Structure formats: structure tokens, C-alpha cells
Ligand SMILES: Nc1ncnc2c1ncn2[C@@H]1O[C@H](COP(=O)(O)OP(=O)(O)OP(=O)(O)O)[C@@H](O)[C@H]1O
């Protein structure tokens with residue numbers, strides 16, 4: 419049930435009670451006032467996600483109510499039925515929607531929901547009536563050069579390939595390695611716009627259709643919000659802007675994969691707090707493991723996390739530096755996947771900008787990345803066409819080669 423705060427402004431007691439009853443039954447938290455002046459006070463007092471106002475009473479006050487809103491709140495105006503002139507005047511004065519006074523409960527519900535979805539305040543419903551996932555998965559490692567970007571990119575591309583049931587998966591890949599992020603390089607993309615540009619465009623932060631234009635499309639279907647093209651862009655991005663950007667984009671995607679890089683700062687910390695799943699990339703070496711333990715203690719003390727945590731061991735060197743059993747003992751958790759050392763293929767895939775899960779779909783590394791994807795997307799996520807039995811065989815061969 420939604421619980422978005424909605425402000426009702428109507429001098430008519432009958433209309434106020436009707437709206438309170440309709441919207442209250444749907445779960446919205448309503449506050450009712452009689453006059454536009456009271457509405458302005460209420461809006462100054464606290465934020466609302468939406469305003470429903472009786473038109474004739476507020477026709478001269480729409481601008482004032484907008485100005486008083488702490489956060490942009492869409493406005494639905496209840497207008498006299500059949501008065502087309504009034505309808506146009508309300509829209510011109512800044513109303514987002516106009517509904518005739520003899521509205522039905524279902525009509526009001528649909529209009530309110532559509533505006534809340536458009537402004538990113540609620541998620542659209544999925545085919546079964548439940549919310550669309552919009553799941554956020556962060557990739558992070560306290561140590562650089564351990565394959566964080568490689569794994570985030572490959573996981574995103576594999577997710578975009580779909581669950582094998584024909585349903586399209588809308589995947590957004592955000593490069594939050596804000597100084598030198600290389601997601602675009604890994605995908606051979608030349609983004610026209612980047613995250614710094616999106617975050618400094620107030621219009622885009624309020625309108626999902628404009629925000630979408632800041633993304634770069636990859637042939638896999640993944641949409642990329644690229645890191646700043648200039649490291650200086652990093653300094654301009656605030657947590658508040660990031661919060662608005664995520665709120666506006668999130669309803670459009672099933673999965674949001676974020677490459678958080680190696681640096682903890684207010685932006686990455688905030689993103690870790692929003693995540694449903696954390697993937698910590700582990701390089702099997704004592705210093706990297708100590709850094710990860712330190713990171714986990716720090717997060718437990720300072721952040722409000724709700725994510726499921728997974729570790730993935732990435733063998734970026736041919737020599738096994740630490741046994742997986744030792745890694746497991748130190749982390750007190752079983753890694754969800756172990757990416758084998760993939761000498762030429764991975765380096766070539768980065769140089770060519772073609773992710774391994776596309777260029778070497780049947781390789782042991784792609785099979786291991788798939789385990790990671792299943793951990794992110796759940797057991798119902800099946801193998802995309804083509805990875806199937808070949809990947810299973812590849813995984814068995816890899817295990818045999820490692821003598822396990
Ligand atoms: N399993 C692996 N086997 C061999 N090479 C690997 C493996 N995983 C990653 N690499 C290679 O390691 C290099 C670094 O990878 P990547 O850029 O993904 O790391 P990163 O942790 O994101 O680095 P940075 O800290 O610079 O952002 C790349 O050349 C990549 O191909």
C-alpha cells in the first residue's frame with residue numbers, strides 16, 4: 419500500500435471528505451486544508467508528494483503553492499465538469515493534471531498514481547500487480563584494480579540479456595567511480611552526457627523523460643549513466659542530486675547496477691544504504707581481506723544498511739595467493755562466486771570493449787559471473803539462451819582443473 423503524503427486543499431467540506439476517504443482508503447497519508455493560504459503554510463511546514471486542490475478556489479494561487487513546496491509536488495486540480503476554458507487555464511497556470519468534479523474513485527486513483535510514478539515517488543506495478551523490482555546492486559572493493567568494474571559491467575550485461583522467459587529486463591548501469599570510472603571503456607561507449615551533467619540539470623532531475631536522455635545505450639540493452647568525462651565533475655555532485663537522479667530513474671528499470679569503485683565518500687555511502695544487494699569484490703590476499711573487514715566494521719557502525727551482502731573472489735593472478743577456505747574463514751562467509759583467472763580473454767574483452775559474457779559466453783569466467791547474477795536476481799532468474807548447458811560444462815571443467 420502506498421503511504422505518500424498528499425495535501426488536499428478544498429473549501430467544500432463534501433469534496434474534502436470525499437478525497438480524504440478515497441485517498442485514505444488507498445493508503446495515502448492525507449492532510450486537508452480549506453484555503454490556499456492554509457495550503458501554503460502546510461507546504462512550508464513539511465514536504466508532500468502530491469497536491470489535490472479544488473480548482474476555482476486555487477486558480478490564482480497555483481504558483482504560490484508551487485513556490486511554497488519544499489520538494490517538487492505534482493498538482494491535480496478538481497475542475498467543474500465540462501468547463502474546457504477553466505481546464506486550459508489551470509494547465510497554463512502550472513497544474514499537472516485536471517480532473518472533472520464528478521470523478522470516480524477509480525479515475526482519481528489512476529490519476530494520482532500516474533503522477534506519483536511520473537515524479538518517481540512510487541514504482542509502477544509489474545505484470546502481476548506487484549511493484550516492478552527496481553533492485554539496486556552495488557559493486558565495491560576497498561582495493562583498486564581487483565576487477566570491480568569488470569564484474570559490475572558483465573553482471574549488468576548478463577541481467578539485460580533477460581531471465582530466459584522472454585521478459586525484457588531494463589538494466590541501468592551507473593558509474594559511481596566519479597573521478598576515473600571506466601564503465602564506458604569496458605563497453606566501448608563514447609557517452610555524450612555523464613552523471614555530473616545530469617546532476618546539474620534541475621529540469622532532468624524533475625522529469626524522467628529528460629533524465630533518460632542523459633543515459634547512453636549499449637547494444638546489450640543496458641543503459642549507462644557514465645562517470646564524469648572530466649575528474650573535476652566529481653566535485654560538483656552532491657548526495658541530494660544523486661538522490662533526485664536515482665528517484666527519477668529508478669521506476670524505469672528492473673535492475674540498477676552501480677560500480678561504486680574503491681572510495682568511500684558521502685555519495686558511495688548513501689548509495690550503499692539504498693542498495694538491495696552488495697557485492698564486495700575480494701582479491702584473495704591478506705591486505706585486501708583486512709581492508710574488507712575494516713570496511714564491513716565501519717559500515718556496520720556508521721551506515722543504515724538493508725542490503726544482502728555477497729562476496730565474490732576474483733582471481734586476477736594466475737597463482738592462488740590464499741586458499742578460498744582461508745578467505746571464507748577470514749570473512750566468516752562463503753563467497754557467492756569465484757571468478758577464475760582468465761588471462762587473455764578478460765584483458766582483451768576490456769581492450770575491445772566487449773564484455774566477456776558476450777564474447778566468451780561459454781567460458782568458466784562467464785559461468786561464474788552467472789552465479790553472481792543468480793545471487794543478485796534470485797533463483798527464478800534462469801540462464802539466458804546460449805549460456806545453458808555449455809556453461810554448466812565449462813563450470814565443471816573449471817572445477818576439475820582446479821582439482822576440487
Ligand atoms: N579474473 C580475472 N582474471 C584475469 N584478469 C582479470 C580478472 N578480473 C579482472 N581482470 C583484469 O584486471 C584489470 C582490472 O580490472 P577492473 O578495471 O575491472 O578493476 P577495478 O577494480 O575496477 O579497477 P579500478 O580500481 O582501476 O577501478 C583489467 O585489465 C581486467 O581485465
Ligand SMILES: [Mg+2]
Pocket residue numbers: 566567568595599600679
Ligand atoms: Mg573500476
